[in-house]
Amino acid sequence: MTITPFATLAAFKTLLAGACGPDTAARAAAEERNGQLTKPPGALGRLEDLAIWYGSWRGTGRPAIKAPQVIVFAGNHGVTAQGVSAFPAEVTEQMVLNFQHGGAAINQLSKTFGAKMDVYALSLDRPTADFTQGPAMSEEELVEALLTGWNAVDASTDLLVTGEMGIGNTTSAAAIAHALFGGEPGDWVGRGTGVDDAGVALKTRVVADGLAQNPKARGNGAEALRCLGGRELAAMAGAIARARVDRIPVIIDGFICSAAAACLHQMSDTALDHAVAGHNSAEAAHGRVLSALGKEPLLSLGMRLGEGSGAALAIGILQGAVACHSGMATFAEAGVANG
Numbered sequence: 386m387t388i389t390p391f392a393t394l395a396a397f398k399t400l401l402a403g404a405c406g407p408d409t410a411a412r413a414a415a416e417e418r419n420g421q422l423t424k425p426p427g428a429l430g431r432l433e434d435l436a437i438w439y440g441s442w443r444g445t446g447r448p449a450i451k452a453p454q455v456i457v458f459a460g461n462h463g464v465t466a467q468g469v470s471a472f473p474a475e476v477t478e479q480m481v482l483n484f485q486h487g488g489a490a491i492n493q494l495s496k497t498f499g500a501k502m503d504v505y506a507l508s509l510d511r512p513t514a515d516f517t518q519g520p521a522m523s524e525e526e527l528v529e530a531l532l533t534g535w536n537a538v539d540a541s542t543d544l545l546v547t548g549e550m551g552i553g554n555t556t557s558a559a560a561i562a563h564a565l566f567g568g569e570p571g572d573w574v575g576r577g578t579g580v581d582d583a584g585v586a587l588k589t590r591v592v593a594d595g596l597a598q599n600p601k602a603r604g605n606g607a608e609a610l611r612c613l614g615g616r617e618l619a620a621m622a623g624a625i626a627r628a629r630v631d632r633i634p635v636i637i638d639g640f641i642c643s644a645a646a647a648c649l650h651q652m653s654d655t656a657l658d659h660a661v662a663g664h665n666s667a668e669a670a671h672g673r674v675l676s677a678l679g680k681e682p683l684l685s686l687g688m689r690l691g692e693g694s695g696a697a698l699a700i701g702i703l704q705g706a707v708a709c710h711s712g713m714a715t716f717a718e719a720g721v722a723n724g
Contacts, residue, residue, distance in 0.1 A: 394607045402653040404630045407441035414446025421715040436710030442634045442659050447711045450704050453500040453544040456537050460617035461512035462553035467591045469556040471579045480550045481506045494697035507616035517594040520612040530616040534623025545628045545635045547621040548693020556588050558644035560595040560613040564602040566677050575669035606651030618645040629659050638696035639666035643674045663696030
């Protein structure tokens with residue numbers, strides 16, 4: 386069912402800032418159970434923290450992951466006219482067809498971990514504007530993309546991963562990171578789909594030009610997303626925000642997803658409390674974005690594919706954490722002496 390919980394950016398920010406936090410009683414119950422399980426204290430390391438965190442957001446001291454969802458959003462970027470990608474914009478639509486036919490890496494990973502996978506192509510025949518010439522989107526266009534992401538989240542979902550496809554979107558993500566976190570443009574630029582040194586230099590100039598043309602984006606998450614983002618980044622932000630309001634835990638994917646999430650974090654400093662970082666990608670600036678967000682990645686495997694692939698792989702980590710927490714016997718149940 387399509388719903389319209391906000392019609393303006395201001396209303397979206399108000400909704401995000403007003404979202405409730407985790408269930409403190411559920412967290413206490415999860416911590417108590419964790420202390421009674423048949424293992425030495427802290428023996429499962431970070432898995433213990435993850436299970437407690439997950440249970441607190443799902444409102445139970447003994448959680449289970451039954452309905453993970455992976456959503457891949459696709460969009461085209463006008464900034465590709467500047468030659469920032471090694472691939473033409475037509476590849477976005479071709480990859481969407483590959484997703485729909487089950488042929489991409491994200492299809493295999495979603496299937497492996499029992500996740501429902503959905504694909505949304507956002508106006509591929511209508512790229513965003515070239516942000517070196519002005520804002521990438523109007524407020525109306527941004528709100529439309531945010532709502533697409535918001536409404537893409539299944540009501541039964543209990544763990545969310547968002548992924549993306551969009552030729553040129555590493556340039557968009559770099560521009561957003563530069564706008565929000567400062568530094569030099571080159572600090573945030575990487576090779577993306579495989580550009581050479583000249584391509585990196587070009588992307589660096591494009592990022593600088595983008596912020597020069599859109600000064601309102603500096604330090605402003607909503608304006609950075611509107612002026613420098615793409616429809617798929619905005620849709621990811623909308624889905625992550627919906628999950629925050631509905632207390633659905635989120636696994637954040639790579640550099641592009643993290644840039645979209647960073648826009649939410651700037652809008653509200655509690656906007657990502659329900660999210661963990663799935664992995665640290667090989668895209669050069671991803672680790673710096675995660676550090677700025679205070680997120681420690683679960684995995685670091687040199688991946689840089691996008692599509693939600695790193696976060697989807699991390700579903701297994703969270704499933705393992707929750708399975709141990711909820712499925713292990715307590716000392717009393719097992720008849721084992723505790724200390």
